[in-house]
Amino acid sequence: xKISRRSFTLLAAAAAGTVSMPGPLLAEAAGQRIVSLDYGxxxxxxxxxxxxxxxxxxxxxxxxxxxxxxxxxxxxxxxxYEVDLEILIQLKPDIILTTPYLDExxxxxxxxxxxxxxxxxxxxxGPVLEAATAxxxxxxxxxxxxxxxxxFLRRSDVFFEGCRERLAGKxxxxxxxxxxxxxxxxxxxxxxxxxxxxxxxIGVRNAWTRxxxxxxxxxxxxxxxxxxxxxxxxxxAFDPVPPxxxxxxxxxxxxxxxxxSRPGQLSVVPPALMFGMVNEAMRFxxxxxxxxxxxx
Amino acid sequence: xxxxxxxNLGPGLVVFLLLCGGCVASWFLIQPTLWGTxxxxxxxxxxxxxxxxxxxxxxxxxAGAALALxxxxxxxxxxxxxxxxxxxxxxxxxxxxLVVVSLFMPGLLGAGRDLVALLGSAAAAAIxxxxxxxxxxxxxxxxxxxxVVSLWCGGLSAILTYLNQRYLASLFIWGAGSLAxxxxxxxxxLAWKIAGVAIVCALVIRPLSLLDxxxxxxxSLGVKLARLRILVVGCAVTLAAFVTSAVGVIxxxxxxxxxxxxxxxxxxxxxxxxxxxxxxxxxLFLTDSVLQLLAGGLGDFLPTGAVxxxxxSPLLLALLPWLKVRHRIQQAVVRQRQRRWSTRVPxxxxxxxxxxxxxxxxxxxxxxxxxxxxxxxxxxHDILAxxxxxxxxxxxxxxxxxxxxxxxxRLTGNEMASPEVLGISAGATFGVAIALFAVAPGFAGQFAxxxxxxxxxxxxxxxxxxxxxxxxxRVLLAGIALSAMVDAVVGxxxxxxxxxxxxxMRWMSGSTYxxxxxxxxxxxxxxxxxxxxxxxARRWLDILPLGAAPSSAVGIPLACSRLALFGLAGxxxxxxxxxxxxxxxxxxxxxxxxxxxxxxxxxPQMVGAALIGGGLMVLADLIGRTAVAPYQIxxxxxxxxxxxxxxxxxxxxxQ
Numbered sequence: 010x011k012i013s014r015r016s017f018t019l020l021a022a023a024a025a026g027t028v029s030m031p032g033p034l035l036a037e038a039a040g041q042r043i044v045s046l047d048y049g050x051x052x053x054x055x056x057x058x059x060x061x062x063x064x065x066x067x068x069x070x071x072x073x074x075x076x077x078x079x080x081x082x083x084x085x086x087x088x089x090y091e092v093d094l095e096i097l098i099q100l101k102p103d104i105i106l107t108t109p110y111l112d113e114x115x116x117x118x119x120x121x122x123x124x125x126x127x128x129x130x131x132x133x134x135g136p137v138l139e140a141a142t143a144x145x146x147x148x149x150x151x152x153x154x155x156x157x158x159x160x161f162l163r164r165s166d167v168f169f170e171g172c173r174e175r176l177a178g179k180x181x182x183x184x185x186x187x188x189x190x191x192x193x194x195x196x197x198x199x200x201x202x203x204x205x206x207x208x209x210x211i212g213v214r215n216a217w218t219r220x221x222x223x224x225x226x227x228x229x230x231x232x233x234x235x236x237x238x239x240x241x242x243x244x245x246a247f248d249p250v251p252p253x254x255x256x257x258x259x260x261x262x263x264x265x266x267x268x269x270s271r272p273g274q275l276s277v278v279p280p281a282l283m284f285g286m287v288n289e290a291m292r293f294x295x296x297x298x299x300x301x302x303x304x305x
Numbered sequence: 306x307x308x309x310x311x312x313n314l315g316p317g318l319v320v321f322l323l324l325c326g327g328c329v330a331s332w333f334l335i336q337p338t339l340w341g342t343x344x345x346x347x348x349x350x351x352x353x354x355x356x357x358x359x360x361x362x363x364x365x366x367x368a369g370a371a372l373a374l375x376x377x378x379x380x381x382x383x384x385x386x387x388x389x390x391x392x393x394x395x396x397x398x399x400x401x402x403l404v405v406v407s408l409f410m411p412g413l414l415g416a417g418r419d420l421v422a423l424l425g426s427a428a429a430a431a432i433x434x435x436x437x438x439x440x441x442x443x444x445x446x447x448x449x450x451x452x453v454v455s456l457w458c459g460g461l462s463a464i465l466t467y468l469n470q471r472y473l474a475s476l477f478i479w480g481a482g483s484l485a486x487x488x489x490x491x492x493x494x495l496a497w498k499i500a501g502v503a504i505v506c507a508l509v510i511r512p513l514s515l516l517d518x519x520x521x522x523x524x525s526l527g528v529k530l531a532r533l534r535i536l537v538v539g540c541a542v543t544l545a546a547f548v549t550s551a552v553g554v555i556x557x558x559x560x561x562x563x564x565x566x567x568x569x570x571x572x573x574x575x576x577x578x579x580x581x582x583x584x585x586x587x588x589l590f591l592t593d594s595v596l597q598l599l600a601g602g603l604g605d606f607l608p609t610g611a612v613x614x615x616x617x618s619p620l621l622l623a624l625l626p627w628l629k630v631r632h633r634i635q636q637a638v639v640r641q642r643q644r645r646w647s648t649r650v651p652x653x654x655x656x657x658x659x660x661x662x663x664x665x666x667x668x669x670x671x672x673x674x675x676x677x678x679x680x681x682x683x684x685x686h687d688i689l690a691x692x693x694x695x696x697x698x699x700x701x702x703x704x705x706x707x708x709x710x711x712x713x714x715r716l717t718g719n720e721m722a723s724p725e726v727l728g729i730s731a732g733a734t735f736g737v738a739i740a741l742f743a744v745a746p747g748f749a750g751q752f753a754x755x756x757x758x759x760x761x762x763x764x765x766x767x768x769x770x771x772x773x774x775x776x777x778x779r780v781l782l783a784g785i786a787l788s789a790m791v792d793a794v795v796g797x798x799x800x801x802x803x804x805x806x807x808x809x810m811r812w813m814s815g816s817t818y819x820x821x822x823x824x825x826x827x828x829x830x831x832x833x834x835x836x837x838x839x840x841x842a843r844r845w846l847d848i849l850p851l852g853a854a855p856s857s858a859v860g861i862p863l864a865c866s867r868l869a870l871f872g873l874a875g876x877x878x879x880x881x882x883x884x885x886x887x888x889x890x891x892x893x894x895x896x897x898x899x900x901x902x903x904x905x906x907x908x909p910q911m912v913g914a915a916l917i918g919g920g921l922m923v924l925a926d927l928i929g930r931t932a933v934a935p936y937q938i939x940x941x942x943x944x945x946x947x948x949x950x951x952x953x954x955x956x957x958x959x960q
Contacts, residue, residue: 084673085935087934087936092935093936096935116821117819262489263356
């Protein structure tokens, strides 16, 4: 397919057409063509009522982010680390959203469009959820959507509060949050990460008390889960769980001795992005609340 | 009976000391639990001891024994003190097979895991040993090709993993050899598998020890040589495959243990084969228990296999002077058929091909919808500004790698020699690793670190081989040992799952993505100067392959010319690595294709290699950019993927 100017205008028109569908907040967005090189920023953008023209790694959106749903008109820009610059140029963006993580791309991006660089995960950034909230406001200022940001953050507060209330007064055990890597290793999430902050926000204790790196995870052998003292602690594992892991664990004598192997102590929940922003924290909180609420 | 002989004292003492060390370390590990009060009911610490700590120690003992036995068998049957599952590429072959299967056919892994590993390592062993057989099992050729296969498999599995599942670093962990256990399943199954192979070994010990008498004497004593070799190599490969399939790649134990056995006094084959596994078991036991103590203290995740490689590869360096090196006069390939064309024809074809590829690469691409487009109109200027630097940087690097490869193959008389094995690329990678993890500078800083790393490695290699007058064998093996160490360090970094490791992997995968106009013009300029220098040295390159004595006889200063040529090849490799990554194998393919086309003398071969190498690299870049657009496959990876089958065809044709 040859991309001519005309087919581009059509594409843009199509994009603008779908923009008006999802919600009431999308009026003057059509003027700005924004691309995002980060999942968290892309989902925040949607919540501010702006539809990105293109995002990086669109192909894996449903594997890691899932919510909010992404309209089909969004163009895939390829991997974040190696955004397809040729396609990016042809999209003619006005604003490019990026993170410190992609700084080496800056010299290539700046000639193409105005670059908004937002920091969420930084070595001295502190709690990730706070940083994400701050970044949401910065982003809103950058694209002139402060009002929508206020509304979105208020919605998220209400949502977290709702989760907290659903769980309040119930006997909620501490939870450990993992992604299984294979039958012997897992990634476990703790302070100062996004998941940990969201847990605090909805009043659930994290069973894994050790601090981790600034992305909020560390890699452990499964046997280290035994250092969790509370016998009532719950283990929540996020999809995707590699094939064969759960059956292999079931055969392991050590695993059988861990409290998590008892029926109802381990839940596998749909994917949630650990390197995300406010939306991802909300999705995470919703998933965890559902699991805990059902069993409490 | 064996234990009574006094020459068994040394190895016995080594085993005893290592075991003592291991026991002390593991005592510190388990002592708090044992002395703790026994709680009724839920006593998780004791469970961890029974089902994690103890199985892990048992696995360490078993894996150590198996790898050491495998190494000892390889060394005995190939009569090569440097052979082991790591240096022969056997472990890496198993690893690559498992990575490929778990990425693309995960269903196979449940039941057929051992089988997959076995197939992978058997393929690697067949390539390496098959190649060695054609060269009369020359120790140095064998290890050289083994390490090339090892590098290739290791690099490819890391890159495949990186491209496919960024957030799941499980394959890294496993590739780096983690011994963590949660049950007795793995050590128990490993135990009976190893026992089975060990019994077979016990049956062939006698004929195997007769091998020391030399080929003719042993065959006159009734030893069926070929069959024995195949059987023993089969045993060794199987052992390595079982261990790799169970716990991943554990580097260099199979080299270190037999070496320790030999150093402590074991001489006869029976002694080597009995003592090596014992030493190997004790050694891995000690390493792993110390590592567990340290890891417990640091709270870090350290894969044992990568750590053994970090300590094992310097040993390989230290062992190099022990290796008997004979300079082999390059077998001139006698061409039976009449050459139908002069050197001008293939050179012209190569030039034309390269020009066509460059033109295609500049003007063909994919649009936002995924359709193929020929560049024109509105975006012509902007997009050319992105593409042209990539294309010309790829061209320059490919040409330099081709010429560097020609120089190395001529200097060493070894058709497996390629710039990858000089270790310079590894040095550059290491520089970037330090930059990313310790200093965290911008992109320009990374570049500086890469150059520094490459130059340091080149200096170390040249210094360490100065005593041997830069004998090519020494230089290459030193380079490979350094590469193995750097690989291991990178493995440790990647398996922590730190997202910065992804940046490192991208560097290693050889992407031209970040090349801009300035970099490209610098690259092309450097390339032009260095290639011109290489062409000027054509007389040396025509004469040096004839051997040391003839070369000095016609007045070539040996040390001087070798230093200059290695330095030149090193600089070219370093410059190329900075844009196309440490692993491309263009430096292997270019010179070969040139020679196959009939360009046999130094000057035409280098010109041909430069044209073909440059063309291949640009083609690889074009394929990588468009095949799965908008996602990009790094040019280095594409060319390495082309390089592998090429290597096999090459080896099968040289009868």
